[in-house]
Amino acid sequence: MSDKKGFTTTILHSDRLLKPEFGALHQPVHNAVTWGYDDVQGLVNVFQNKTKGYAYSRQGNPTTTALEHKVTQMEQGLASVSFSTGMAAISSTILALMKAGDHIIASSYLFGNTRSIMQTYMDLGLDISFVDATDVQNIKNAYQENTKMVFVETIANPATQVADLSAIGDFCEEKKIIYVVDNTMTSPYLFRPVAVKASLVINSLTKYIGGHGNALGGSVTDTGLFNWLNFPNIAPIIREQIRPEMQGLTQIRKRGLRDGGGTLAPEAAHSISVGSETIALRLERACSNAAKLAEFLDNHPLISKVYYPGLKSHPQHELAAGLFHRYGGLMSFALVDGIDCFKFLNELKLVIKSSNLGDTRTLAIPVAHTIFFELGKERRDEMGIPDSMVRLSVGIEDFDDLLEDFSAAFAAVSN
């Protein structure tokens, strides 16, 4: 099928066009751990990267390959590697490409566990600077001779800061450094990082791509824009054997996936793949619910602040408008002083108190007490996270039901 088909059409027909057995429309779940060869040369050729095939499922199987192909199409990239979780994708990408003494510039508004793994890598000898990525100038100021990578997210969680994505892409291109964009919060339906010259795109497949809160997964996609011949950390064997554009991702597959071992299970890959077919429909609905809810909350007397890039008052509203198809399904809010945020959350009956995001259901969580608890108050203050902040991942419920749930909770706490 031509590349000109629309986003959803491409996803729907992706598996079928890889020609699974008996004309199956979905790539089946391949539970095999290993594959047998009649002629030993066939096995040897797979090991030596001379032919495509499978040897041992930790490095991939037909079900994960089909999902990787789908993610690559969604991101309009060159190729992808899947992982057991988004965190496995992130930790493996850095582990596979960086060496002690290398410098990374990362956004200071990172997903909590990403911030935490960065600390672990600093303890192992990486030099990492955290800067406010909403302005490219801060990235430029942090640049050093040994800078090898810039790592940012599209819309930060929970305070929804938007990175200066396009300008950072220009800067990384000029300096010939790897530009990693975690696209989880926007997903390839709202934004494609290849458009801002990203080198590698991370997705937590657990979130909007899988979309139903029933499978964990992660991926890294090479956009094909980075010239790996300029990158000194490619292993000699990969330099010799692999065509230049695939050298970075091959190193991620070998050192990150094969050696790191964070392999996506075939059942999970299948669930994510089926879930991904409706991403456009789900996100349109979630974004529309979120936009209406953000307006409602923003005008409510018991709310002191709403963090949502779709609001005109958001500091990066214009930036977001220029980058994203819509403003996403995630927002945060803070209640006015004197209203107990736990009591308010407990009054919500439809909205679920839960830590996931990108689910079909609306989920709420008090941020400072949970996902950002371990960071401590000082770092939370640096990251702009007040104690009363509640993060909301807006689902695809009928909007009037969400409105009724919030209205009832407000009424209950104002008594």
Ligand SMILES: *Cc1c(COP(=O)(O)O)cnc(C)c1O
């Ligand atoms: C959830 C999330 C991750 C981690 O993904 P998991 O699949 O939960 O490991 C990474 N980055 C962002 C922005 C996320 O929201």
